[in-house]
Amino acid sequence: MEIGAYSFGDTQRNPDGTQRSTTEAIQNLFDAIVVADQAGLDYFAVGEHHTLEMPASSPGALIAAAAAATTQIRLGSGVSVISTDDPVRVFQQFATADAISGGRVEITAGRGSSVESYPLFGYDLQDYDRLYEDKLELLLRINENESVTWRGAGRPALDNLLVVPRPVAGSMPIWIGTGGNAPSSVRAGRLGLPVSYGIIGGAPHRFAPLAELYRRTAQQYGHSGPSIKVSVAALGLVAPTKKEALERFYPSWRNMSIQAGKTRGWPAPDDGAYLAQAHAPGAYYVGDPDDVAERIVHLHGYMGHVRHFLQMDIGSLPQDHFLESLTLLATEVKPRVERLLSRL
Amino acid sequence: MSVIAVLGVGRVGAAVARTALRGGYDVRVAGSGAAGDIALLAEIVIPGARAMTAEAAVEEADIVILAVPLGKYRTVDPGPLAGKVVVDAMNYWAPVDGTIAEFEDSRRTSSEIVARHLSGARLVKTLNHIGYHDLEDHRTPPGTPGRRALGIASDDEYAARTVMDLIDRFGYDPVYAGPLSTGAAFQPGTEIFNGAFAREAFERELGHANGTRLSA
Numbered sequence: 001m002e003i004g005a006y007s008f009g010d011t012q013r014n015p016d017g018t019q020r021s022t023t024e025a026i027q028n029l030f031d032a033i034v035v036a037d038q039a040g041l042d043y044f045a046v047g048e049h050h051t052l053e054m055p056a057s058s059p060g061a062l063i064a065a066a067a068a069a070t071t072q073i074r075l076g077s078g079v080s081v082i083s084t085d086d087p088v089r090v091f092q093q094f095a096t097a098d099a100i101s102g103g104r105v106e107i108t109a110g111r112g113s114s115v116e117s118y119p120l121f122g123y124d125l126q127d128y129d130r131l132y133e134d135k136l137e138l139l140l141r142i143n144e145n146e147s148v149t150w151r152g153a154g155r156p157a158l159d160n161l162l163v164v165p166r167p168v169a170g171s172m173p174i175w176i177g178t179g180g181n182a183p184s185s186v187r188a189g190r191l192g193l194p195v196s197y198g199i200i201g202g203a204p205h206r207f208a209p210l211a212e213l214y215r216r217t218a219q220q221y222g223h224s225g226p227s228i229k230v231s232v233a234a235l236g237l238v239a240p241t242k243k244e245a246l247e248r249f250y251p252s253w254r255n256m257s258i259q260a261g262k263t264r265g266w267p268a269p270d271d272g273a274y275l276a277q278a279h280a281p282g283a284y285y286v287g288d289p290d291d292v293a294e295r296i297v298h299l300h301g302y303m304g305h306v307r308h309f310l311q312m313d314i315g316s317l318p319q320d321h322f323l324e325s326l327t328l329l330a331t332e333v334k335p336r337v338e339r340l341l342s343r344l
Numbered sequence: 345m346s347v348i349a350v351l352g353v354g355r356v357g358a359a360v361a362r363t364a365l366r367g368g369y370d371v372r373v374a375g376s377g378a379a380g381d382i383a384l385l386a387e388i389v390i391p392g393a394r395a396m397t398a399e400a401a402v403e404e405a406d407i408v409i410l411a412v413p414l415g416k417y418r419t420v421d422p423g424p425l426a427g428k429v430v431v432d433a434m435n436y437w438a439p440v441d442g443t444i445a446e447f448e449d450s451r452r453t454s455s456e457i458v459a460r461h462l463s464g465a466r467l468v469k470t471l472n473h474i475g476y477h478d479l480e481d482h483r484t485p486p487g488t489p490g491r492r493a494l495g496i497a498s499d500d501e502y503a504a505r506t507v508m509d510l511i512d513r514f515g516y517d518p519v520y521a522g523p524l525s526t527g528a529a530f531q532p533g534t535e536i537f538n539g540a541f542a543r544e545a546f547e548r549e550l551g552h553a554n555g556t557r558l559s560a
Contacts, residue, residue: 115442125442126415181354182389186381202477213388220384264439265533 001300001341003334004043004309005036005326006078006233009056013255013316022055028319029056030065035323037070039330043309045078045108045233050116053259053315060093067101075101078196078233078309079110079177083131084117086155087139088148088163094172095165103168108196109136110177123154130154136176140191143171175231178210185210189217189228196231197303203281204234208302231307232299235314236285237321238292238328246278248321249286255315285310289328293336300341308337347372348510349405351398351420353382356433357411358389359476363483364409365392367513372401376419399424407510409433409471410458415444417458426464429503431510433471434458437532453527455497466503469527470496470511470518473537482540483515493517493546495536497527517543521550 009029012020033044046063047056056062059077066075075097080090090107098105111128118125134152142148142163151157175194178184188195195214197207211230218228237252239245257269278286285292285308296308310329313322346369350361353375364371371393375382379397386395402408402424410420414434436447436454447454455469474482474494482492494516498504508518521529529550530536536549 115439118442126444128442179355182358182385183353183375183377183381186377186385190381209389213385216384216388217381220380264437265538267538 002042006045008054010313076106192223252315289332349401352411
């Protein structure tokens with residue numbers, strides 16, 4: 001099983017609570033990917049969000065930089081909001097990073113959980129379905145063939161036009177990112193694409209029927225082989241002890257929840273909810289290496305996923321805690337997961 | 345056994361349909377997409393529900409539950425819903441779903457705008473103020489101390505009574521708020537929308553202005 005991380009960027013705060021620069025957040029994120037690569041982590045996904053708290057708006061640019069500074073880690077987006085982007089440009093940027101990395105780049109396409117990119121790029125969220133369906137089809141066509149003919153929503157038509165550079169392996173893995181809407185699993189299965197579940201609340205094993213729906217739909221449409229696979233993205237933090245992990249992640253979780261509450265009109269977060277989610281069978285993989293590894297393997301029994309990757313740097317998590325967590329994931333959690341899975 | 349049709353098989357629709365099955369209803373579901381895809385979706389994600397076209401699902405239904413994204417409400421055909429008890433579980437929640445011009449007018453609740461489209465339907469607003477995870481997790485038998493309450497707003501007394509029974513069978517104490525406009529008290533941004541309340545606290549939140557109750 002691959003173990004990895006994802007990040008939307010995490011702007012730090014001064015002791016008085018004011019926000020530090022988004023420049024620093026991007027530099028921290030870049031440094032973290034380099035550390036993750038050196039530690040032996042399998043995967044790192046970036047963005048895309050467009051806020052002061054989470055400024056990783058341009059996954060393609062960040063991944064290209066990371067591609068040049070890393071040697072083995074696979075790089076991707078988590079997710080590329082293709083509905084409000086130009087799939088030709090997304091592909092070109094990721095294929096460029098793929099060339100620089102020697103073939104380590106992937107794309108995950110999805111709606112994303114925020115809405116900022118719609119007004120920013122002049123799209124109406126109410127057109128979401130049509131934009132997503134059509135632009136996903138374009139992205140897939142470009143990935144299949146360098147000469148592209150396409151007609152659809154949100155972008156001028158293409159008539160046998162060339163899209164370069166081409167990926168190292170001929171094509172890049174393109175995943176569908178979903179937060180658990182059943183029709184999205186059907187879509188991924190119908191298209192024969194790998195699917196990535198973002199599980200940010202509730203008991204993760206409840207996603208098992210969705211993974212089954214995805215696999216059965218893929219089978220029904222005649223898709224099989226290595227591209228039919230599942231990954232899981234979740235929140236979490238690893239520290240030497242469970243106690244330290246809980247203490248380190250709590251202020252971050254609280255900051256993020258307060259910020260989300262301001263945007264969405266929610267009340268202040270309930271500390272009981274944090275503790276419930278941070279212990280099995282909750283959704284936050286916050287713990288020591290044994291705890292996190294056991295919970296990943298437990299979920300594997302339900303999901304059969306091939307990759308589990310965590311978002312750790314939220315709500316102004318101190319950078320040293322982020323880097324330690326990334327390192328522990330690679331050096332302590334991953335071997336434990338492999339050992340536990342080999343016993344099954 | 346009453347027949348429930350749930351229109352929409354997303355996170356909300358699937359949770360509502362599963363809850364209806366647990367409440368002992370005969371459940372039909374409909375969603376956009378190929379019939380075979382929806383049939384497989386229902387078989388795996390909503391076991392026990394029958395997938396059919398929206399038209400067929402509605403035709404046999406005693407109660408229809410709308411669980412499509414609010415932005416798509418005009419895709420719901422009003423014709424077959426005329427005379428039916430229809431639950432509006434939708435919300436206008438711009439920070440999550442984006443801005444929709446016609447719902448920006450705060451003088452009307454989203455359900456009153458939906459009601460104008462579904463003229464002839466006996467519309468009831470409820471189920472909009474409980475999260476889809478909570479809907480399946482918080483349900484308890486009648487009489488359970490502290491049982492969570494859900495509000496009901498409708499201009500139609502028969503429809504309100506029918507849906508109060510449904511909410512009870514779903515596992516919640518039904519609280520009648522008053523006409524459709526009183527659903528403003530449990531739209532996004534309100535205390536009720538953000539919280540979870542047992543009957544008495546729920547009624548306090550509704551306030552005396554909205555506190556009209558159907559006589560038993």
